[in-house]
Amino acid sequence: MAERKRAERKVEHKIIFDGKAYSFESGMTVLQAAEAAGIYIPTLCSHQALPPFGACRLCIVEIEGMRGFPASCSTPAEDGMVVRTNTDEVMHLRRAVLELILSEHPTGCLFCERKVGCEDFRGPGHLTKAGTVTGCMLCPNKEECELRILVEKIGISEVRLDSSFRSLPLERLDPFFDRDYNLCVLCGRCVRVCQEIRGTSILEFINRGPETRIGTSFHHLHLDMGCQFCGACVDVCPTGALADRTSKWEPPPQKTVETTCTLCTVGCSIEVAASRDRVVRTTPSRTDGINSEQLCVLGRFGIAELVNSRDRVTTPLTRKVGQLVRTSWEDAITLAAEGLSGFKSSETALLYPGLLTDEEANACRAFARTVLRTENYPYRFPPRKWNSVNASLSGLGIGDCILLVGADLTQTHPILGHNIKRAVDRGAKLLIIDTVPTFLDKFAAAKIRALPGDFSWALAGLIWAVVEKDAVADEQELAKFKELPKWAFKLLFEEIITHIGTDERTLNRAADILLEGSSTLVIVGREVGVENTHTHFNGLLSDFKSLMSSKTKSCEVNFARSTRDFDAHWLKVMQNIESMRVRALVMIGDLVPRLSPEWPNPLQDLDFLVVIDSHNGTYTPYAEVVLPAAAFTEKGGTFTAVDGTVHKLHPAVRPMGQSKPECEILALLAKAMGRNGDGLELPRRADRDTDILPRPERDFALSEQPSAPNLSREEVKCSNEWPLMLVNRHNSYLLHGHRLSRLVGGILSLCMSDFVRLSPSTAKNLDIRDGDEVYLVSGKGRGKLKAKVDCDIPTGLLVSRMTAKDPRLLALMGKEQASFWTNTAAVRIEKSGGDDNV
Amino acid sequence: MGFKEARQKAHDVWASLVDNKRPLIFAGAASCGRAAGVQSVISAFRTRLAEKGIEASIIEVGCVGMCYLEPIIDIKMPGKPRVSYSNINPARARKLIADHIIGGEVCEDLAIGTVGEQRADGIPGLFEHPMLAAQNRRVLRNCGLIDPTNIDHYIATGGYSGIEKAIEIGPEATIEMVKKSGLRGRGGAGFPTYRKWEFCRRSPGTPKFLICNADEGDPGAFMNRSLLEGDPHAVLEGMLIAGLAIGSSKGIIYARAEYPLAVERLKIALAQMSEYGLLGDGIMGSSFSFEIELEEGAGAFVCGEETALIAALEGRRGMPRPRPPFPAVSGLWGKPTNVNNVETLGNLPQILINGPDWFAELGTEKSKGTKTFALAGKVKRTGLVEVALGTKLRDIVFSIGGGILDEKKFKAVQTGGPSGGCIPLEMLDLPVDYERLAEAGSIMGSGGMVVMDESTCPVDIAHYFISFTQQESCGKCPPCRIGTNKMLGILQKIKSGKGTMRDLALLEELALTVKRASLCGLGQTAPNPVLSTLRYFRDEYIEHIRNRRCPAGVCRKPRKKAADNHNSNSVADATGGE
Numbered sequence A: 001m002a003e004r005k006r007a008e009r010k011v012e013h014k015i016i017f018d019g020k021a022y023s024f025e026s027g028m029t030v031l032q033a034a035e036a037a038g039i040y041i042p043t044l045c046s047h048q049a050l051p052p053f054g055a056c057r058l059c060i061v062e063i064e065g066m067r068g069f070p071a072s073c074s075t076p077a078e079d080g081m082v083v084r085t086n087t088d089e090v091m092h093l094r095r096a097v098l099e100l101i102l103s104e105h106p107t108g109c110l111f112c113e114r115k116v117g118c119e120d121f122r123g124p125g126h127l128t129k130a131g132t133v134t135g136c137m138l139c140p141n142k143e144e145c146e147l148r149i150l151v152e153k154i155g156i157s158e159v160r161l162d163s164s165f166r167s168l169p170l171e172r173l174d175p176f177f178d179r180d181y182n183l184c185v186l187c188g189r190c191v192r193v194c195q196e197i198r199g200t201s202i203l204e205f206i207n208r209g210p211e212t213r214i215g216t217s218f219h220h221l222h223l224d225m226g227c228q229f230c231g232a233c234v235d236v237c238p239t240g241a242l243a244d245r246t247s248k249w250e251p252p253p254q255k256t257v258e259t260t261c262t263l264c265t266v267g268c269s270i271e272v273a274a275s276r277d278r279v280v281r282t283t284p285s286r287t288d289g290i291n292s293e294q295l296c297v298l299g300r301f302g303i304a305e306l307v308n309s310r311d312r313v314t315t316p317l318t319r320k321v322g323q324l325v326r327t328s329w330e331d332a333i334t335l336a337a338e339g340l341s342g343f344k345s346s347e348t349a350l351l352y353p354g355l356l357t358d359e360e361a362n363a364c365r366a367f368a369r370t371v372l373r374t375e376n377y378p379y380r381f382p383p384r385k386w387n388s389v390n391a392s393l394s395g396l397g398i399g400d401c402i403l404l405v406g407a408d409l410t411q412t413h414p415i416l417g418h419n420i421k422r423a424v425d426r427g428a429k430l431l432i433i434d435t436v437p438t439f440l441d442k443f444a445a446a447k448i449r450a451l452p453g454d455f456s457w458a459l460a461g462l463i464w465a466v467v468e469k470d471a472v473a474d475e476q477e478l479a480k481f482k483e484l485p486k487w488a489f490k491l492l493f494e495e496i497i498t499h500i501g502t503d504e505r506t507l508n509r510a511a512d513i514l515l516e517g518s519s520t521l522v523i524v525g526r527e528v529g530v531e532n533t534h535t536h537f538n539g540l541l542s543d544f545k546s547l548m549s550s551k552t553k554s555c556e557v558n559f560a561r562s563t564r565d566f567d568a569h570w571l572k573v574m575q576n577i578e579s580m581r582v583r584a585l586v587m588i589g590d591l592v593p594r595l596s597p598e599w600p601n602p603l604q605d606l607d608f609l610v611v612i613d614s615h616n617g618t619y620t621p622y623a624e625v626v627l628p629a630a631a632f633t634e635k636g637g638t639f640t641a642v643d644g645t646v647h648k649l650h651p652a653v654r655p656m657g658q659s660k661p662e663c664e665i666l667a668l669l670a671k672a673m674g675r676n677g678d679g680l681e682l683p684r685r686a687d688r689d690t691d692i693l694p695r696p697e698r699d700f701a702l703s704e705q706p707s708a709p710n711l712s713r714e715e716v717k718c719s720n721e722w723p724l725m726l727v728n729r730h731n732s733y734l735l736h737g738h739r740l741s742r743l744v745g746g747i748l749s750l751c752m753s754d755f756v757r758l759s760p761s762t763a764k765n766l767d768i769r770d771g772d773e774v775y776l777v778s779g780k781g782r783g784k785l786k787a788k789v790d791c792d793i794p795t796g797l798l799v800s801r802m803t804a805k806d807p808r809l810l811a812l813m814g815k816e817q818a819s820f821w822t823n824t825a826a827v828r829i830e831k832s833g834g835d836d837n838v
Numbered sequence B: 001m002g003f004k005e006a007r008q009k010a011h012d013v014w015a016s017l018v019d020n021k022r023p024l025i026f027a028g029a030a031s032c033g034r035a036a037g038v039q040s041v042i043s044a045f046r047t048r049l050a051e052k053g054i055e056a057s058i059i060e061v062g063c064v065g066m067c068y069l070e071p072i073i074d075i076k077m078p079g080k081p082r083v084s085y086s087n088i089n090p091a092r093a094r095k096l097i098a099d100h101i102i103g104g105e106v107c108e109d110l111a112i113g114t115v116g117e118q119r120a121d122g123i124p125g126l127f128e129h130p131m132l133a134a135q136n137r138r139v140l141r142n143c144g145l146i147d148p149t150n151i152d153h154y155i156a157t158g159g160y161s162g163i164e165k166a167i168e169i170g171p172e173a174t175i176e177m178v179k180k181s182g183l184r185g186r187g188g189a190g191f192p193t194y195r196k197w198e199f200c201r202r203s204p205g206t207p208k209f210l211i212c213n214a215d216e217g218d219p220g221a222f223m224n225r226s227l228l229e230g231d232p233h234a235v236l237e238g239m240l241i242a243g244l245a246i247g248s249s250k251g252i253i254y255a256r257a258e259y260p261l262a263v264e265r266l267k268i269a270l271a272q273m274s275e276y277g278l279l280g281d282g283i284m285g286s287s288f289s290f291e292i293e294l295e296e297g298a299g300a301f302v303c304g305e306e307t308a309l310i311a312a313l314e315g316r317r318g319m320p321r322p323r324p325p326f327p328a329v330s331g332l333w334g335k336p337t338n339v340n341n342v343e344t345l346g347n348l349p350q351i352l353i354n355g356p357d358w359f360a361e362l363g364t365e366k367s368k369g370t371k372t373f374a375l376a377g378k379v380k381r382t383g384l385v386e387v388a389l390g391t392k393l394r395d396i397v398f399s400i401g402g403g404i405l406d407e408k409k410f411k412a413v414q415t416g417g418p419s420g421g422c423i424p425l426e427m428l429d430l431p432v433d434y435e436r437l438a439e440a441g442s443i444m445g446s447g448g449m450v451v452m453d454e455s456t457c458p459v460d461i462a463h464y465f466i467s468f469t470q471q472e473s474c475g476k477c478p479p480c481r482i483g484t485n486k487m488l489g490i491l492q493k494i495k496s497g498k499g500t501m502r503d504l505a506l507l508e509e510l511a512l513t514v515k516r517a518s519l520c521g522l523g524q525t526a527p528n529p530v531l532s533t534l535r536y537f538r539d540e541y542i543e544h545i546r547n548r549r550c551p552a553g554v555c556r557k558p559r560k561k562a563a564d565n566h567n568s569n570s571v572a573d574a575t576g577g578e
C-alpha cells in the first residue's frame, strides 16, 4: 500500500491555454487541466465519475502538434502542451455539432422567443403531465438540464436542419424509472455507469447508424435483464430521458439535506431532496461517503416511497371497545403506562429492531433495564470496527485478496457488494464460498460451492489446500492450529472435497490466489450465522487467520452480518414470549415473523401489546396502544455501520403527522410510568457520550463473536425419490421487520422470482428447456416455477429465489425451514404435474 | 520434421506438378470464380472424367485477378504447357475434356494464355495478356497459380524463407529492413509500418498482441479477400515476421464472417503451419514462439477501424475510441497491440527474402512498392490488379482495365471506396500514391477503385456512398451519426429535384463539420465522396437544383415508396450491389 501512496503524489506541469500558462497535475486530461485553470470547455458525454469516452465532440480544442480537433476530455495533458480552446473554428464546430444534436431532440422551448416570459409566468414546478415530452415545459428534467446550459453557453439560436423526432414509445413497464428515449442524446453515460461502475451491463447502445439507440438487448424489460435498479443511470443522464417516477412530476426541491440511509447497515451517505415537508427524492451524496456516490435500489428509489407511504401511522391509537381509535398523545401514553405498570417486571419484554439510530438503541436498552426492569430484551452487539479498511474498501487493490464466506453482500449489504466489485476493478482478487451463485460471482477469481451448513468443510478444505501448497508446512506449523487438527486428523483432504463436492482444482486455484496476494480480507456473511457447525467454524476461522498472517503480510477477518441476525438473547426473549412467561410487550417495528395470516398469531396470548412503529404492521391490529414513530429522514442522531464507522443523521423533514422519534416516545412513556431514571434524559442530538451500554474497547476474539443459537435445521438428504437438492435464498428486503415489498411498490417486482435455475445437464436429462414450466415436488408439497437453464449451477442442484412468504416455498419446505435466509429441500421435478394445487 | 526436410518435401511435391504424370486441372475457385459458377464446372469435369475413366487431378486455386473472365480453368497435360481457359461453363468443360484432355488439342478459341515457361502454338503467355502485362504482381504472385490449401506449394515457391531470414537477423534488423523498404500500411492510412512496430516493441507490458485486420468492409473492395483465398500462407508468414519484430507471441486474425472461404482457407493453413512446426514453441528451432488465433467478426464496416476491432475482439460493441492511447500502448485487454492490414503483412515475406531495395525499386518517393486495387465499375476488364505505386490512373483504367465498357466516355474514378473521392477526367494522369490521392480530395484507402462513365451521376454516387456510411456509422459521435444522415437527406432532396441552393451550402457546411469533428476515420472520411464530387462536378449539382434535371439521366423524381431505388445506371450495380 505504501507504493500506492507514493504513486499518488502529484507532480506539477505547465500547460498553455489560449496563450496563458497554467499548471496541472500529472494524470489529468486536457479538460481537467482546463477546469482546474478555470477555463470553460463545454462537455456532454464526459462525467467526473466515468472514464473518458470522447463521443459528443463538444469539448474539441486545437492542440499544437496534433492533427485535427482532439477531444479535450480524452486527451491526456502533457507538459508544455499548447492548447487553443476558443478559436473561431473550434467555436464554429461546437455550434455545428450542438445543432446536429438538437436536430434529434425536441427544441421548441429552447429557442422560443417567449421563453423567459413563459418560464417566469408559469414558475417552477408548474408542469403539465404528458406522456411524451415535446418541449422543455413537459420535460421532467427541465430544471437541471445540461442541454439547456449548453445551448446558452455555446450560443445557438436556431436549428437549420430537418428535425428527426424518433417517435419512440415511452418505456414505463419497469418499476421506479421511466425511459423516454426520444430525449436521449446518446451520450452513453448511462451505458458506461451501468457497465463500468455498477458491473451490471443492462444498458447498451443498440442498432447502428441513424437508428442507434440506448436500450437493453432484444428490448427485454430491465426486470428480466437483472437490472439492480440502482438508479445510477438516472443520476448521470444529462437529459430527461431517464427520470425517476417519484420525483418526475414534483416541483424542484426546496432544500436538500445530507444524511445517512438506515435501510441497511452499510451507512451510505445520501442527499434527501425535500419540498413542502415531503421527501421528493433521495440521491447519493456528492460528498465522499462510504458509497462513493452510488446507492442501491432501496436508498435511491425506496426511501421517498417508504416515508411518504399511505401506510404510515400518523396519530396515536388506542383500543376502545375492541376497536383501535385515534387519540391524543397524552391519552395514549397514559394508557400504555398504566397497562405496562400492571405487570411484574419479569412479565414484560421489549423488542426493538437493529436499524435504529445508536441513541435509540441505547434508549431502548435503558428503557428495558431501568423502566421495565426486565431482562427480556435483545442484546445487540455493536458492530466491530474493521481494522484497516472500512466498508468503502477504498484501500484495496492490486495484491489484496477478498474472501467472502457465505456473504451474499449484494443482497444483504448492497453497497458493500458494490464496493467489492470496485476493489476488483482496481486489481483485488475475489474468492467466494457460497451456496448459490450471487451477483458478485462474475467478478470472482474462484468460487467454492458449499451447501448451507457446510461452510466449515469448505473453509477446512481451503486451509488444507494452502497448507499443502507449502512444502515446509510441517508438524510444528500444524500444531499451531486449534481447530484444523480435529478435522485434519479425522479427515483426509479428499474426504473434504467429496463432502463439499468442489473439485480439487478450484480449491488449489483459490489457494494459489491467496498465496500470491499480500493481504487477505475475509468477510463472513450472514449465511454462516445459520451454520450447524458454527463453533467449529469460528475455530477454523482463527486457524485460517493465523495461517494467512504467517504466509502473507496480513489477514483480517470481518463480519458483515446484518443487525437483523438472531442473537442468543433474542431467542430467549422469543421463547419467553411463546411460553407465556411474558404477558406484556413493547414492540418497536414489526419484529415477529408471521409468514402467513392463516398461521396462528404468535402474539395472541399476550395480555398487553404496545406497538411503536412508523408504519402499519402485522400486529398493529392486535395492539392495545399504537404510538406513531418518525421515519429516519425525520430524525437526527448517529448510526454505527457494519464496519463500526459512525455516521450522522440529520432530519430533512418534520415527522409526519403526529409521529415522534422513538427516543422521545420512550422518554414520555418512562415519565408516565414515573421512572424517568438514569439514561433516559434522552439525547435529542447526536451525542456519543451518552452511550449506556459500554462499547468494547478491545477487539473481540473470534470465539467471542455472537454465536448463532443452535437452530435445528433439518438435514436434507437426496434419495432416489427426491434426487435433486433445491436451495432457496430469500429475495426480501426488510425494515424493522416490515417487508418493503409491501410498502414500496416496485420492490415487490424485484422480490418476486418465478424461476428455478438448473444446470444444463440436469435440464438435458429431464428434457427441460429454458422457460418451461415445471413442478417441484418435495416430501411436503409442490410448487410450479419456470425453469431457467444456467451454466453456473452445479449438476444436481436447483436454485430459486422465492420470498419467505411465497406460498410455493412454504408448501415445499414448511414453515420452519422457510424462515431461514437460505433453505434447502430434497425434491424431484415433474414436467407437468397432476392437479395444480398452487 | 525440421523445416529443411519440409522444404525438400515441398520441392518434390511441386516438381511433380511441373512434371506431371496425369492431367492436371486448375480451377479458379476463389469467391469470384465461385460466383461465376466454377462449382458446377468442377462437377461437370468430375462426372465426365469419371465417365471416360480418365484419372486426372483437379486443383482449386485462387484468383489471378481477371475476375471478368471467371470461371477460369487451367489444363496441364503431362509434358505440355499449362493453358488457361476463360468463361468456362459445364458444356465447355466437356468440350475441353474431349478436345484438350482426350484429343490433346488446345482449344484456341477459349484459351487466354499459357502459364509457366512452356508455350503452346499460337497462344501467348498469360502474363503477356494486356490486363496482366502492365501489372507488377508481387503480393499476388501466387494467387491463381498455387493451391492455397497446400502449404507445400507455398514453401516450394519460396514460402517461409522470409521468417527464416527474420529469425536469423533478429527483430531489430527486421524492423530496420522494413524501415528501409519504405513499406506503409495498406489498410488505409498509410502509416509507416516500421514506426508502428517500433512504438509497440518499445511499449512496456506483456503479452503483446499482433492483430491481422481482415475485416475488409468497403463495398466493392476485395483485395484482402483474394489474397487470403489465393495465398493465405503469405499473410500468415507476414504475421510471424511482424510478431517477431514487435516481440509478440500471440497473433489474432480478425476476419469477416462474410468471407467464409477465406476463413476456411485460413483454418486449413493454420493447421498445416502447426503440423510443420511453424506455430507454437521454438519455431524453426529458434527461441521464437508464436500462436495464431482466428476470430470471426460479425460484419460491421466500422469494426475495421482498429480500436473498434479491438473492442469487438474483447466482446464489446465495436465502437471506436479516441486515440491516444494508441493500441501500441494500450490495445487488446489493455496490452500493447499492433494492428496490420492483410496486404501489409502479405508484403513482408518478400521484403525479407528479396531485400528492401528490391521492394523500394518500385513506387514513388514517399510511397514504395506495389498496391493492389479492386478494379470495378464501367471498365471492360474488372478484377484484382497490382501495380507499382505511382502508376498513372490512366494506365490502370485504360491499359489494364481496357477502357470504358460500350465505348462510352470516361467520367471519373472513385478510389478508396466510401471513404474516398471521385477523381475526374482532367486528373487521369495523376500518379496513384498516398499523397497525390489526398491532394486530389480522395484517399488510397484499402484499394477500391470504381470507374464511372458518362452515364453516371455524381450526385447519385455521393448519395450511394453516403447512404452506406450513414448506415454503417457506429452511432457514437453526433457529427457522423446525425451529420451523415442529414447529408443523405439533402442529397435525396437534390436528387429528386427539390433541392435549393441553400441546401447545397448546408450540405457543404455539414460535410466539413462531419469531416473535422468526427471521432474516427469513418466519420472523418465519410464526406469525401460529397466533397470531391462537389469539387469536380458542382455544375451537375447545380443543374439538379436550378433546372431540376439530372444530366446523366440517373436521378428521377422518386416514385412512391421507392425513394431509395436506384435505376439501372446507379453505382449499386457497378459495385455488384454490395
Ligand SMILES: Cc1cc2nc3c(=O)[nH]c(=O)nc-3n(C[C@H](O)[C@H](O)[C@H](O)COP(=O)(O)O)c2cc1C
Pocket: B184, B185, B186, B187, B188, B189, B190, B191, B193, B196, B213, B214, B215, B216, B217, B218, B301, B302, B303, B304, B305, B306, B307, B339, B340, B341, B342, B344, B345, B446, B520, B521, B522
Ligand atoms: C471505418 C474504417 C474502416 C477500416 N477498415 C479497415 C479494413 O477493413 N481493413 C484494414 O486493414 N484496415 C481498416 N481500417 C484501418 C485500420 O484502422 C488500421 O489503420 C489498419 O488496420 C492498420 O493497418 P496497416 O498499418 O497495416 O494499414 C479502417 C479504418 C476505418 C476508420
Ligand code: SF4
Pocket: A190, A193, A194, A198, A200, A201, A202, A203, A222, A226, A227, A228, A229, A230, A231, A232, A233, A234
Ligand atoms: S438502474 Fe442500475 S443496473 Fe439498472 S440499468 Fe440503471 S445503472 Fe444499470
Ligand code: SF4
Pocket: A183, A184, A185, A186, A187, A188, A189, A190, A191, A214, A233, A236, A237, A238, A239, A241, A242
Ligand atoms: S439515456 Fe441519458 S445518459 Fe443515456 S445516453 Fe441517453 S441522454 Fe445519455
Ligand code: SF4
Pocket: B302, B319, B320, B472, B473, B474, B475, B476, B477, B478, B480, B481, B518, B519, B520, B521, B522, B523, B524
Ligand atoms: S465517426 Fe462515426 S463510426 Fe467513428 S466513432 Fe463517430 S459515429 Fe462512430
Ligand code: FES
Pocket: A042, A043, A044, A045, A046, A053, A054, A055, A056, A057, A058, A059, A060, A071, A072, A073, A074
Ligand atoms: S465531453 Fe469530450 S467528447 Fe463529449
